[in-house]
Amino acid sequence: MAGKSSLFSWASFAWAFPAVGGLMLLAPWLQVKANRIVEGTSRSLTFDDPIWGSVLLVFWVLPLLLALMGVPRRTVVRVAWAGFVILPCVLVWAAGAVAAPLSPPGSFARVSPSWSFWFNLLGAYAGSVVLAPLTGFSRKWLSAAVGLFPLVLVLGLVTGAFSGLSLLKEYEAQGPVFWTQVQTHLILSGVAVATGAVLGTSLGWVAYRLDRFREPVFFFLNLIQTLPSLALFGLLIVPLAALGLGGIGATPALVALGLYAAFPVARSTLTALDHLDQAVLDAGRGLGMSRGQLFLRVQVPLALPVVLEGIRTASVQAVGNTVVAALIGAGGLGSLIFLGLGQYAPDLILLGTLPVMALALGLDQAWALVVGLFQRRVRT
Amino acid sequence: MKKLFALVLASLLIVGGLSAQAKPLVIGSKIDTEGALLGKIIVKVLTAHGVAVIDKTAFGTTDIVRKAILAGEIDVYPEYTGNGGFLFSGTDPLVWKDAAKAWATVKKLDLDKNGLVWLTPAPANNTWAIAVRGDLAAKEKLTTLDDLGRYIAKGGAFKIAGSEEFLSRPDALPAFQTAYGFTLKKDQFVSVSGGNTALTEKAASLGTDGVNAAMAYGTDGAIAALNLVVLTDTKGVQPVYQPAPLVGAKAAQAQPNLDAYLAPVFRTLDLVTLQTLNARIQVNGESADAVATDYLTKKGFVK
Numbered sequence: 001m002a003g004k005s006s007l008f009s010w011a012s013f014a015w016a017f018p019a020v021g022g023l024m025l026l027a028p029w030l031q032v033k034a035n036r037i038v039e040g041t042s043r044s045l046t047f048d049d050p051i052w053g054s055v056l057l058v059f060w061v062l063p064l065l066l067a068l069m070g071v072p073r074r075t076v077v078r079v080a081w082a083g084f085v086i087l088p089c090v091l092v093w094a095a096g097a098v099a100a101p102l103s104p105p106g107s108f109a110r111v112s113p114s115w116s117f118w119f120n121l122l123g124a125y126a127g128s129v130v131l132a133p134l135t136g137f138s139r140k141w142l143s144a145a146v147g148l149f150p151l152v153l154v155l156g157l158v159t160g161a162f163s164g165l166s167l168l169k170e171y172e173a174q175g176p177v178f179w180t181q182v183q184t185h186l187i188l189s190g191v192a193v194a195t196g197a198v199l200g201t202s203l204g205w206v207a208y209r210l211d212r213f214r215e216p217v218f219f220f221l222n223l224i225q226t227l228p229s230l231a232l233f234g235l236l237i238v239p240l241a242a243l244g245l246g247g248i249g250a251t252p253a254l255v256a257l258g259l260y261a262a263f264p265v266a267r268s269t270l271t272a273l274d275h276l277d278q279a280v281l282d283a284g285r286g287l288g289m290s291r292g293q294l295f296l297r298v299q300v301p302l303a304l305p306v307v308l309e310g311i312r313t314a315s316v317q318a319v320g321n322t323v324v325a326a327l328i329g330a331g332g333l334g335s336l337i338f339l340g341l342g343q344y345a346p347d348l349i350l351l352g353t354l355p356v357m358a359l360a361l362g363l364d365q366a367w368a369l370v371v372g373l374f375q376r377r378v379r380t
Numbered sequence: 381m382k383k384l385f386a387l388v389l390a391s392l393l394i395v396g397g398l399s400a401q402a403k404p405l406v407i408g409s410k411i412d413t414e415g416a417l418l419g420k421i422i423v424k425v426l427t428a429h430g431v432a433v434i435d436k437t438a439f440g441t442t443d444i445v446r447k448a449i450l451a452g453e454i455d456v457y458p459e460y461t462g463n464g465g466f467l468f469s470g471t472d473p474l475v476w477k478d479a480a481k482a483w484a485t486v487k488k489l490d491l492d493k494n495g496l497v498w499l500t501p502a503p504a505n506n507t508w509a510i511a512v513r514g515d516l517a518a519k520e521k522l523t524t525l526d527d528l529g530r531y532i533a534k535g536g537a538f539k540i541a542g543s544e545e546f547l548s549r550p551d552a553l554p555a556f557q558t559a560y561g562f563t564l565k566k567d568q569f570v571s572v573s574g575g576n577t578a579l580t581e582k583a584a585s586l587g588t589d590g591v592n593a594a595m596a597y598g599t600d601g602a603i604a605a606l607n608l609v610v611l612t613d614t615k616g617v618q619p620v621y622q623p624a625p626l627v628g629a630k631a632a633q634a635q636p637n638l639d640a641y642l643a644p645v646f647r648t649l650d651l652v653t654l655q656t657l658n659a660r661i662q663v664n665g666e667s668a669d670a671v672a673t674d675y676l677t678k679k680g681f682v683k
Contacts, residue, residue, distance in 0.1 A: 344578030
């Protein structure tokens with residue numbers, strides 16, 4: 001059991017709780033500014049918001065008290081773990097509640113999380129991850145608990161409980177533009193991945209069938225990968241304009257993003273085809289399959305999970321790469337990020353960045369499910 | 381099947397015919413605060429006059445919007461008259477330091493060479509400037525660059541944050557130094573990548589790394605909120621950068637009334653007005669769209 005190792009020894013763990021928690025109570029947890037750019041004042045959980053401070057302190061101190069009272073170790077670990085799972089939810093809710101009167105609708109005041117807020121969040125996350133295997137709870141329980149925080153976030157966003165926080169202020173100011181940009185971002189990266197998938201699988205197939213194309217194909221794709229995206233956009237302006245396709249806007253963005261996306265797909269396609277079991281192919285031939293039948297009934301289904309893994313990588317990459325497309329007039333969440341950079345408004349930058357991260361993580365998970373489905377189908 | 385084909389063809393022709401009749405103008409602008417604001421103002425004023433527009437504001441960097449209007453991918457965007465000095469080499473540098481001459485020159489050159497039409501500019505100068513901390517300005521009585529020159533020459537503490545371009549381009553900081561008789565040592569400037577004045581002004585305001593002055597643009601919104609003071613360029617060292625709508629060749633032919641629609645609005649956008657409107661976006665965090673609507677409604681340009 002991990003708890004027996006000296007580093008994570010039970011006693012040091014227990015004492016770390018109030019030490020870390022106490023430190024967090026002293027550091028500023030919220031930053032309040034009269035507007036976006038002036039210097040702000042800090043709020044501490046001890047002096048300014050003692051009620052929320054004491055509530056949060058309970059999560060850090062209770063396990064220690066229980067341990068000192070001689071409660072069985074397993075119970076203490078479970079209580080501590082549950083505390084770490086609930087703490088982030090209480091923390092964001094508290095921040096929203098404190099921020100609401102400080103920055104009511106129409107006010108330009110900005111209330112944003114500060115040191116202690118992030119420490120609490122990070123500490124709780126680390127604590128819950130470390131303690132989870134020691135609780136002895138089933139995996140189902142543990143993964144359900146992971147969903148609690150996002151649930152509270154969504155609840156707070158829907159009910160407007162967080163509307164006093166600076167990030168939501170930026171969201172309000174952007175209004176419908178935010179969702180248009182999310183949509184544009186999704187369409188851009190979606191079309192780019194689709195293009196990359198078609199191009200990548202074809203190139204991968206060509207490289208597999210015709211040995212002499214193997215090197216040039218990957219030389220070309222590697223070269224594209226090494227070009228910074230903005231440079232690639234710039235290089236595309238002239239040839240695309242000459243073709244009458246438009247050197248600015250969505251077209252060059254899609255061409256560049258599609259080329260980027262092709263690389264991981266082509267790579268995984270070739271790997272998948274190269275590593276097909278020769279015995280299976282021989283068996284197929286032995287059954288009298290034609291080349292086309294062999295391709296459709298044996299090679300494609302066997303290679304598919306690996307190819308899909310390549311598309312998964314390409315999608316996550318594309319969501320990130322699409323940010324830069326804003327600089328050539330294609331729009332997307334990057335335009336919020338670049339406006340935020342120009343105005344020195346970290347919250348506006350975050351408003352553009354967080355959805356990109358969420359999209360990337362969400363897509364990664366969604367593709368993991370899809371890949372899993374195909375793997376299972378092949379096995380049975 | 382034939383019928384279907386004919387139907388599709390007919391509908392395509394109808395759609396094509398309609399779009400040829402009232403092709404909407406694509407409005408672009410630079411991806412910065414003032415670009416977003418002026419872009420939205422153009423969009424709203426033209427819409428109020430019944431001109432169909434497509435809003436592509438906050439579209440890209442100067443380089444990109446310029447390429448886009450030359451390629452006919454956008455029809456209108458706000459550009460600064462003083463940039464004519466860089467777009468057209470070999471012109472007399474003195475021309476760009478006079479507001480009226482700068483506009484007339486860039487208008488003529490861009491029309492002759494590219495068929496682009498410059499409309500009436502706003503009477504605001506968004507030029508490069510030096511801003512110093514309010515407390516320094518008050519203590520040393522600095523209001524003009526002459527004052528600053530004297531202050532630095534007698535050995536006063538001074539450290540400026542600016543972009544690499546501002547610090548090294550002969551017509552920027554070096555020109556100020558020559559005109560106002562001061563020389564900065566290497567440890568008296570901090571170079572910040574890119575032309576982002578939000579960053580340099582913030583550094584001066586916070587006194588980061590001992591910085592007490594910043595590269596600034598005349599119409600920046602944050603100057604007052606950050607308690608900085610822009611020093612007057614009494615000798616007119618810098619080119620005049622007045623924002624004006626720039627119209628592509630085809631659009632100018634299709635819509636001859638654009639100047640009649642936009643000039644009355646742009647004439648009201650003087651230095652203080654633009655600073656105030658930019659500040660609402662940058663300092664208060666209001667959207668460019670909301671600020672433009674509010675201004676135009678209050679002034680009675682849009683109902």
